[in-house]
Amino acid sequence: MTKYLTRGVGALLSMTALSAPALADEVEVMHWWTSGGEAAAIAVLQEDLQARGTGWVDMAIAGGGGDAAMTALRARVVAGNPPTAAQMLGMTVRDWADEGFLGNLNAVAEAEGWNDVVPPAVQAFGTHDGEWVAAPVNIHRPHWVWANAGIFEELGLSMPTTWDEFFAAADAIEAAGHVGVAMGGQAWQEATIWEAIVLSVSPALYEAAIINADMDALGSEGIVESFEIFRRVLGYADPGYAGRDWNLATAMVINGEAGMQIMGDWAKGEVINAGLTPGEQVLCAVVPGTDGAFLFNTDFFAMFDVGEDAQAAQRNMASAAMSVSFQETFNLAKGSIPARTDVPSANFDVCGQTSMADLVEATEAGTLFGSLAHGHGQPASVQAAYLDVVTQFANSDMTPEAAAEALVASVGGAL
Amino acid sequence: MRFFKARLPQLTLLPSLVLVAVSVYGFIALTFVISLTRSRMLPRFDRWEGFDNYARVWSHPRWEVAVENFAIFGLLYIGGTLVIGLGLAILLDQKIRAEGALRTIYLYPMALSFIVTGVAWQWLMSPDLGLQHAFRTWGWESFSFDWITQSEMAIYCVVIAGAWQASGFVMALFLAALRGINTEIISAARMDGASGPAIYWHIIIPALRPAFLTAIVVQGHLSIKSYDLVVALTRGGPGFATELPSTFMYEFTFSRNEMAMGAASAVMMLVLLTVLIVPYLYSELRHGR
Numbered sequence: 001m002t003k004y005l006t007r008g009v010g011a012l013l014s015m016t017a018l019s020a021p022a023l024a025d026e027v028e029v030m031h032w033w034t035s036g037g038e039a040a041a042i043a044v045l046q047e048d049l050q051a052r053g054t055g056w057v058d059m060a061i062a063g064g065g066g067d068a069a070m071t072a073l074r075a076r077v078v079a080g081n082p083p084t085a086a087q088m089l090g091m092t093v094r095d096w097a098d099e100g101f102l103g104n105l106n107a108v109a110e111a112e113g114w115n116d117v118v119p120p121a122v123q124a125f126g127t128h129d130g131e132w133v134a135a136p137v138n139i140h141r142p143h144w145v146w147a148n149a150g151i152f153e154e155l156g157l158s159m160p161t162t163w164d165e166f167f168a169a170a171d172a173i174e175a176a177g178h179v180g181v182a183m184g185g186q187a188w189q190e191a192t193i194w195e196a197i198v199l200s201v202s203p204a205l206y207e208a209a210i211i212n213a214d215m216d217a218l219g220s221e222g223i224v225e226s227f228e229i230f231r232r233v234l235g236y237a238d239p240g241y242a243g244r245d246w247n248l249a250t251a252m253v254i255n256g257e258a259g260m261q262i263m264g265d266w267a268k269g270e271v272i273n274a275g276l277t278p279g280e281q282v283l284c285a286v287v288p289g290t291d292g293a294f295l296f297n298t299d300f301f302a303m304f305d306v307g308e309d310a311q312a313a314q315r316n317m318a319s320a321a322m323s324v325s326f327q328e329t330f331n332l333a334k335g336s337i338p339a340r341t342d343v344p345s346a347n348f349d350v351c352g353q354t355s356m357a358d359l360v361e362a363t364e365a366g367t368l369f370g371s372l373a374h375g376h377g378q379p380a381s382v383q384a385a386y387l388d389v390v391t392q393f394a395n396s397d398m399t400p401e402a403a404a405e406a407l408v409a410s411v412g413g414a415l
Numbered sequence: 416m417r418f419f420k421a422r423l424p425q426l427t428l429l430p431s432l433v434l435v436a437v438s439v440y441g442f443i444a445l446t447f448v449i450s451l452t453r454s455r456m457l458p459r460f461d462r463w464e465g466f467d468n469y470a471r472v473w474s475h476p477r478w479e480v481a482v483e484n485f486a487i488f489g490l491l492y493i494g495g496t497l498v499i500g501l502g503l504a505i506l507l508d509q510k511i512r513a514e515g516a517l518r519t520i521y522l523y524p525m526a527l528s529f530i531v532t533g534v535a536w537q538w539l540m541s542p543d544l545g546l547q548h549a550f551r552t553w554g555w556e557s558f559s560f561d562w563i564t565q566s567e568m569a570i571y572c573v574v575i576a577g578a579w580q581a582s583g584f585v586m587a588l589f590l591a592a593l594r595g596i597n598t599e600i601i602s603a604a605r606m607d608g609a610s611g612p613a614i615y616w617h618i619i620i621p622a623l624r625p626a627f628l629t630a631i632v633v634q635g636h637l638s639i640k641s642y643d644l645v646v647a648l649t650r651g652g653p654g655f656a657t658e659l660p661s662t663f664m665y666e667f668t669f670s671r672n673e674m675a676m677g678a679a680s681a682v683m684m685l686v687l688l689t690v691l692i693v694p695y696l697y698s699e700l701r702h703g704r
Contacts, residue, residue: 071669078457095456095672185652240543242564242653380672388477388655395566395654
């Protein structure tokens with residue numbers, strides 16, 4: 001009995017030791033990059049920091065696309081013991097900054113000229129009242145069409161550039177006995193498709209209805225039209241799509257069960273894991289009608305307000321995460337593109353190079369917007385109000401007109 | 416020393432009393448307080464909104480679905496496990512061969528967690544992988560079982576999986592109670608010429624009253640807490656067709672940064688539970704006296 005007690009106490013003590021605040025020359029980093037490619041990418045940062053003499057205490061919390069990590073983070077912060085840095089999506093950075101928990105990175109940002117290399121739309125999330133609070137590490141683009149090259153070649157199809165071409169291609173794929181569009185059945189996946197359609201109707205509509213949550217725009221003809229197109233896209237899904245994970249839908253495209261999938265560029269990771277090359281065996285093109293525009297979601301390392309003595313290590317980490325070499329290695333592994341626009345594009349695949357060129361173009365044209373489905377369009381509570389309607393529409397026989405009305409009511413209620 | 420001897424029972428109970436007071440009743444109170452504030456991402460006590468959050472919860476379409484589903488799930492899950500459990504127990508009580516083995520088989524699902532049950536039934540009920548696919552490949556082409564993909568039917572899939580898991584446990588409860596019935600009463604009834612069904616209906620089932628109480632209380636609180644089963648089986652989908660109060664609470668508190676609304680829904684769950692269980696407990700316990 002005593003033996004068990006001693007062991008138990010020992011275990012408790014070692015747990016407290018683990019959760020003790022990071023030492024001055026260490027950073028404690030909370031993140032949810034635990035899958036193969038991502039874990040390898042984060043190891044690069046770890047080594048880089050060690051070379052600079054800063055230790056790394058890893059706090060990887062997998063699950064729920066970051067939900068689990070965010071819950072754990074809240075518990076840590078409320079207990080007065082925040083980590084040095086935490087992975088966050090744009091709107092979450094804003095929430096934590098509003099609560100006043102984030103530190104100030106201006107010293108590093110100014111010395112290294114972050115303002116000149118990070119697109120302003122991304123800066124808007126990384127800064128709070130003109131102060132840098134978080135280091136952006138990547139830019140994902142959620143509006144891509146992925147297609148099985150074998151099926152496309154066999155049927156003589158080319159990547160669709162208009163919705164008419166898209167539906168013609170889907171019809172041909174179905175006629176050949178495949179699933180037209182591989183779909184996953186979760187609200188964020190449905191919203192990924194819907195927001196891309198809104199953008200394709202017009203970037204101005206996306207800005208008004210989603211970024212500004214303008215009630216007139218939400219009830220407008222354009223939104224009705226977006227739901228009409230969405231309904232047609234849904235018609236090409238197989239009946240078993242409810243609850244399916246996105247990577248299983250990607251696998252359907254990879255193994256030729258389905259012709260196309262609309263999904264963000266993280267689908268590339270699945271393609272590469274299957275031993276294929278994006279742009280060759282699995283084709284990529286932006287969602288029809290969205291080529292002049294760019295939706296993004298970015299992972300940040302948000303830096304918490306830690307004591308003076310931990311700030312040097314924190315700055316070291318911010319500087320390492322923003323270095324050109326880390327951004328290149330990390331994003332090659334992750335499937336996204338660098339958050340800095342001055343990273344050479346030569347090592348990226350065709351899809352990545354397209355993204356990098358389009359990013360610059362969309363920044364100039366003013367058509368670079370945060371993605372609603374991925375935490376860069378609206379705060380969590382309002383985002384959920386959009387997603388409720390989109391998923392309800394996708395899983396019922398709601399009419400497009402009724403969906404637009406429901407959207408006005410739902411978003412209006414959450415604002 | 417004598418003081419300690421005299422107070423030993425109280426002293427021994429004190430730590431658990433303190434723990435329960437703080438971590439059960441204390442946090443219930445805290446949840447209620449949070450539900451009156453404007454807490455979004457973190458608990459905040461600087462702005463009070465009274466019962467606004469309760470109004471927001473009750474006017475939310477997801478909560479409407481959650482309450483409706485809870486009614487369907489609660490009734491069918493408790494009712495289903497009682498009927499199946501009692502039926503199995505009565506059948507097993509017929510002095511049959513290999514009773515021990517059968518009992519173990521029926522009880523085994525209880526050894527699984529709801530997560531495992533949910534995942535396994537998700538595969539079984541998926542039209543692409545499970546029963547529908549199997550029957551069709553065996554030649555029954557028109558066989559259709561795709562409830563899990565239909566918004567109106569998906570909640571019944573949750574009921575099926577839940578009842579499958581818990582019926583064996585209810586059976587064990589009833590079986591133990593059946594074994595406890597005085598056989599002399601039954602012999603006497605038989606002597607008086609009562610038929611088999613009549614004996615069950617008028618003597619045995621009424622004698623199982625305490626087992627019913629246990630089963631209803633245990634299954635009742637499981638049904639309102641039911642979270643893992645839905646998460647593993649349907650993730651609340653399709654859309655939010657299988658939302659339950661518990662998934663609503665988690666979603667609003669932790670994913671949507673609407674902590675006050677989440678807290679309000681948690682208080683509503685407690686009220687629901689109290690409303691359902693307390694009158695029953697009260698009448699049963701008074702009856703027993």
